[in-house]
Amino acid sequence: MSLSRNKRPLYQQIKNIIKDRILHGHYPLESNIPPEPRLEEEFGVSKITIRNAIKELVQEGYLETSSGKGTKVIRNTSTSKRSTWKRFTEVLVEEGRVIRKVLLSAEVVIHEEGSRPHALFGDTGLRIERLYELDGKPYIHYSHYFPGWIGEADPSELDAQSLYGWLEEHKVSIAKFRDEFAAASPPPAVAGLLQTGESHPLLKRYRYAYDEAGSVVEYSEGYYHSELQPYVVNYDV
Known part of the structure; x- marks a missing residue:
């Protein structure tokens, strides 16, 4: 590695x-x-x-x-x-839950015209797909998109480490994130992986990761089967 x-x-x-x-x-x-x-x-x-x-x-x-x-x-x-701040995964683990991530794919793809990845990164780029299991059940599906200049990804480097740690190793520094949330029905393939119906609305999370120059270097779409576990945000005042 x-x-x-x-x-x-x-x-x-x-x-x-x-x-x-x-x-x-x-x-x-x-x-x-x-x-x-x-x-x-x-x-x-x-x-x-x-x-x-x-x-x-x-x-x-x-x-x-x-x-x-x-x-x-x-x-x-x-x-x-x-x-006082913990990642969502850390919150679940502290509650005694078991969360496991599974790398589904890492490949260079052609972005569909009119899609957000196409608007951000052009015709082609790197896509990484992951599935997160909660206590052995499919819980979250994520598609991560990157600009083409990042190149191809070695699956062995992604199988058991942080995605943003992997980016750092490839000389990409993240300065800030922006998250958006919505309720949306998943695509058929994602519904199948999460074992939900295609018309079943799920929590959808859009994430933009920016480098120090203010450019988007990663965009992701995540679907949460929140009936298994609500998404948790802790605030300390």
């Missing part, structure tokens, strides 16, 4: 990837993460880089190291009491 060589330290990038894998159940509670040599080979870094990443995750309470027994996942939720 390639990492960005001109962004934040490599061990922090690896720490965030491992943490995302823990959050989404790729490394389940009470299981061991891969041994250091395997992580060194996967990320193409030194032993000290892997150890620094693991050390921080131990300090944050996610991992526990034991001589001769490997490194075990002991927590999959945030341990910081000072953090």
Whole structure:
């Protein structure tokens, strides 16, 4: 897996990837993460880089190291009491739910004329599709669109890490997001994946991600089967 060589330290990038894998159940509670040599080979870094990443995750309470027994996942939720903002996934995990993401496809596509991806990125671009399962049931379907200059995506890099971490590795910095919400019936293919009827209205989320120059570098459309779980936003005042 390639990492960005001109962004934040490599061990922090690896720490965030491992943490995302823990959050989404790729490394389940009470299981061991891969041994250091395997992580060194996967990320193409030194032993000290892997150890620094693991050390921080131990300090944050996610991992526990034991001589001769490997490194075990002991927590999959945030341990910081000072953090007042949490991702929706973190909220679900803290409530004891199990959320798993499945990569469906990553390919260069031709955008339909008149569509939002066409208006934003032109005739062609990269599309990544993901399905999120909640307690083993299909819950969210996302289609992510990117401009063609980002190039093709290696599915092995997307299978178990944050999408925005992957963007950062490809030298794309996100400065801000804009979200829009609506009620909409999903396309037939999405309805099939979420096991809902085509005429069944779902919560639809549109997301625009902007770089530091103010250009849209990612646009996504997500359908939430909110009868399984309402979308949650926490506010602290």
